[in-house]
Amino acid sequence: MSITKFKTVFICLAGLSLSVPATVFAGAESGFYIGAGVGDATVEADGTDPTHGAYSFDGSDSAYKLFGGYNFGIVPFIDLAVEASYVDFGQPHSTFPSGEPIKLEVSGINAYGLAGASFGPFGIFAKAGVIDWDSDTTFDSTVASDSGTDPAYGLGVRLQFGSFAVRAEYEYFDVNDLKDLSMYSVSAVYTF
Numbered sequence: 001m002s003i004t005k006f007k008t009v010f011i012c013l014a015g016l017s018l019s020v021p022a023t024v025f026a027g028a029e030s031g032f033y034i035g036a037g038v039g040d041a042t043v044e045a046d047g048t049d050p051t052h053g054a055y056s057f058d059g060s061d062s063a064y065k066l067f068g069g070y071n072f073g074i075v076p077f078i079d080l081a082v083e084a085s086y087v088d089f090g091q092p093h094s095t096f097p098s099g100e101p102i103k104l105e106v107s108g109i110n111a112y113g114l115a116g117a118s119f120g121p122f123g124i125f126a127k128a129g130v131i132d133w134d135s136d137t138t139f140d141s142t143v144a145s146d147s148g149t150d151p152a153y154g155l156g157v158r159l160q161f162g163s164f165a166v167r168a169e170y171e172y173f174d175v176n177d178l179k180d181l182s183m184y185s186v187s188a189v190y191t192f
Contacts, residue, residue: 029163029191030073033081037065037167037187041089043104044180047137057104059092063183069114071191079116079125084109087131087171089183100140106181108133108173110152123158131173133181150175158189165189 041063048054069083086109093103108131116125131152137144156169166188173181 029160029165030071031192032068032070033189033191034068035066035167035187035189037067037169037185039063039065039183039185041092041106041183042180043089043092043106043178045104045137045178055096055102057092057094057102059094059104061090061092063090063185064088065183065185065187067110067187069112077118079114079118079123081114081116083112083114083127083129085112086110087183089181096139103138104135105138106133106135106178112152112154116158118160121160123160125156125158125167125169127154127156128152131175133173133175135177146177148175148177163191165191 039062040060042060043057044059045057046055047057065085065087067083067085069081071079071081074080087107089106089108091103091105093101095101110129110131112127112129114125114127116123129152130149132147132149134147135145137146151174152171153174154169154171156167158165158167166186168186169184171183171185173183175181
């Protein structure tokens with residue numbers, strides 16, 4: 001490559017880099033953040049009811065979550081955060097083989113450690129932690145309650161616009177009493 005072509009390419013790249021806002025290169029913002037998300041939750045369970053016998057529950061419903069956390073921002077291009085959230089998995093319902101309705105309500109409080117990588121305004125992350133959950137299973141007019149603390153995991157992507165971000169994620173909750181408890185969600189996040 002000749003010196004003239006090299007200078008031309010260098011000047012074009014320098015001009016392009018100066019015309020792009022700095023937030024594009026910054027990645028995720030450091031500091032406290034809050035967010036809210038909506039999505040779809042899936043609940044699968046097997047159980048036994050004294051009246052109806054054994055059953056297999058498989059339902060989904062709209063879900064929401066509220067969360068907050070702190071992104072440490074120690075290393076450029078790496079996100080390290082702690083996060084807590086409240087999740088309401090909705091009221092998925094199904095029926096017994098005999099046709100009677102069954103409804104399962106689950107909610108929980110989560111605590112996560114989060115690690116991710118930033119590629120300009122785009123980022124990916126994974127998180128692991130625990131969920132402290134409560135459930136109410138309704139058979140006809142009978143309600144059976146249960147609760148526990150189990151592992152929780154998640155994967156997601158994020159798109160950052162200064163202090164605002166949009167993220168999409170999948171979370172799996174390894175609840176011993178359920179075959180499957182998971183949630184897909186889209187959230188809006190604001191960093192202070």
